[in-house]
Amino acid sequence: MNNPFAGDNSSIQRRETLARWLLRLGSYVVVALTVSIFLFITVKGLPHALKPGFLTELTSTLHVIESNDGQVFKTNPVEADVIKKQLGDNFRSEKTISYSGGGILGPIVGTALLVIVSVTVALFLGVCCAIYLSEYAKKGKFLETVRLAILNLAGVPSVVFGLFGLGAFVLTAPVLTDAPADRAIFVIPLFFTNLSFQGWDTCVLSGGFTLAFVILPVIITASEQCLQAVPQGFRETSMALGATRWQTIWRSVLPFATPGILTSTILGIARAAGETAPIMFTAALAFKDKLPWQKDLPPLPADAGMFAHWEQSVQRFLGVFTESVQALPYHIYTLAAKIPQNEYSEQAQYGSVFVFLILVASLAATSIWLRIHLRKKYKW
């Protein structure tokens, strides 16, 4: 029977098929790549990451001792001496691998501190800026210039931010001090102390501020979009009921933009946690045998009052931010590029990478969960 609706195998149809397969192929390649990265890291890193103490111990030098009867001991510097003594004549060889022993508690804590500082600074500056741009600024040349500047900021390579941080925060930023350092660029005497532009040194604060500038464009742009997504009707209604602009923003715009701002902030956290270059010159150390709050403070006299104890706690807390720290991305960089490679450094390296990946993935998951959850609450 004659079928008038039969497809003719024309070139149009062949192109349609071709296009569909090409697009499908592209998507599959992306999925395959993502999955293979995760698998690769998991296979290589999971066994090491599960070792006892990997998440709870500080980094140390790994000592690998071999005995004549073929035993292999992997241990830390202190125990290495004990084992060597026990082995006596049985001792054959000892290898030391820097930064590859112990765990990665130091880098995890350091990264957490850097993220806390950078997100606090970036969120405050970014949301202020976004609110001004979205709610107060009049459309015009100035606004376009500011937007362009923000976009450009997003395109600046992160190592440039690192050098900027070195110049601005490590070497120049002002501190209050009674005894200004010689390297201070200039000193403004105040009545009771001096404002000395001598920099904050390499520390959490310098690194956090530098990272804040890295994620600032993301936070500003995303926050502004979230503010713009709040219906204009809310603003008009609120103003028509006699609210000021700030009351309107505070009661009827910001609450409904918060889910989106939080989501973008979490993605900013993932970005800040992952950057190496900005913290290289501003905050990160390859090795540190103490946590930032384990600092030797002068012992208090036995009769010290509550106030002295309280003051020392505050000092200890603030001191955390003026310490330099280890950080996960810099730790991985050190293990992968700064020390001679062998199977032991590789294990430590992939173990850290695996933990890092899980941290970032869980941040992303939190962000998605938060968005779904808050969207449900604030629907209009």
Next chain:
Amino acid sequence: MTAEAPATSAPPIISVERFNYAYGDHQVLFNVDLPIRSEDVTAFIGPSGCGKSTLLRSINRINDLVDSARVVSGTIKVDGVDLYTPEVDPIALRRQIGMVFQKYNPFPRSIFENAVYGLRVAGVKDKAELMDAAERSLKAAALWDEVKDRLHELATGLSGGQQQRLCIARAIALQPRILLMDEPCAALDPIATARIEELIHQLRDRYTFVIVTHNMEQAKRIADRTAFFYKGEIVEVGETLDLFTRPKNKLTEDYVTGRLA
């Protein structure tokens, strides 16, 4: 163009005089003269883009929010006070002139919080006073019986008509004397529309209503006086019945008989 003298000797509550208004270089209102009496429900009719909404939104200066909007010349006076002088605080003005918008838009908060929003931003903190105000305004908006048991549920869960009545309640909670309504029924079904119109009838003695509407039947049903706008000018203004049955102007006649798009 043609401004009738008010029929009574009492001065109009709102008096628009030689009012010219523009968005940037684009002028949208030309020499508008319009006295609005306090006891009347006044309707603005006219095709889209004729400037009726702009005039309405100029009365509580909510149009100040539009970046390029500006008064070219002329005045709007309420109780004889020129609204566009530096001495007038738009915030204080808006507390006394309520507004209801076309798209019912309660905030995604509780019904109670919506009803007392104006009082909250005015700094009222006393719980009992807020509760009183909520009850009073919800009753006035004929919504109390429907929502009294769920005041703390989300307002966005109400039906469209209920949401719009909540918006009216929210506006009258501040006890304004004037209520501006910008196509209050445009997004509602006929039954909800009828309830809003009924509400306007009930409230007309307490508030001066100015209503923009696209629905000429609605203007006939609710308005004492009607102003017909065309291309930024008032073509004709008069008693509603007169304007619809014996229009003086050819344009008005064409519009009310549906011959003018």
